[in-house]
Amino acid sequence: MSRITYEHTDESLIHKGFEALVEELVRLRTSTVEVGVLSDKNTRTSDRHYDGKTLSPLGPPESNNATVGFNMEFGNASDGADRVPARSFLREPLINHLSDALTSGGVAWEQGAGKAPNAESGTAVIGNPADALGTLPERIGQTAEAVIKEAFNTSGFGQWPQNAPGTIAAKGKDEPGVDTGQLRDSISYRIT
Numbered sequence: 750m751s752r753i754t755y756e757h758t759d760e761s762l763i764h765k766g767f768e769a770l771v772e773e774l775v776r777l778r779t780s781t782v783e784v785g786v787l788s789d790k791n792t793r794t795s796d797r798h799y800d801g802k803t804l805s806p807l808g809p810p811e812s813n814n815a816t817v818g819f820n821m822e823f824g825n826a827s828d829g830a831d832r833v834p835a836r837s838f839l840r841e842p843l844i845n846h847l848s849d850a851l852t853s854g855g856v857a858w859e860q861g862a863g864k865a866p867n868a869e870s871g872t873a874v875i876g877n878p879a880d881a882l883g884t885l886p887e888r889i890g891q892t893a894e895a896v897i898k899e900a901f902n903t904s905g906f907g908q909w910p911q912n913a914p915g916t917i918a919a920k921g922k923d924e925p926g927v928d929t930g931q932l933r934d935s936i937s938y939r940i941t
Contacts, residue, residue, distance in 0.1 A: 790935040814935040842900040890938030
């Protein structure tokens with residue numbers, strides 16, 4: 750003979766939990782996750798510039814990370830020719846890889862209150878739903894930042910054009926999109 754037991758949870762606690770969940774949903778509805786080169790990391794500390802005859806710089810000597818990033822994302826045409834090809838480090842990686850990174854349990858899921866969604870069942874193991882929702886914008890920001898930085902580490906997930914031989918000679922390395930590392934290191938996120 751088996752015995753089934755039932756524990757009654759205080760309904761006021763259930764009600765408080767539901768209220769917290771509703772409040773968190775309302776807060777999330779007005780939250781925005783901004784990711785990219787944000788104002789607090791826009792300044793470049795030093796730069797190496799090329800002579801313009803051999804290579805086109807990604808920005809003038811007074812440039813900042815946003816300018817360098819813009820020229821890298823969209824390319825930098827000089828004298829009507831594409832001197833620096835477009836290498837998307839924001840749009841393409843986020844469009845093509847963010848969703849997979851969020852659903853496959855990237856870095857951000859491991860640090861949060863819950864565990865990554867189960868790919869087979871489509872469920873996630875979480876504690877208090879309101880607590881788990883509260884960390885969602887943070888998880889999205891962390892994962893988006895990681896995806897963008899992975900683009901730099903993988904030459905745009907293998908999609909960026911190779912460096913020209915002159916660029917490799919001037920930089921002393923063959924890493925498309927990486928010279929001083931300042932643009933990559935300036936990528937961050939904030940929740941507003």
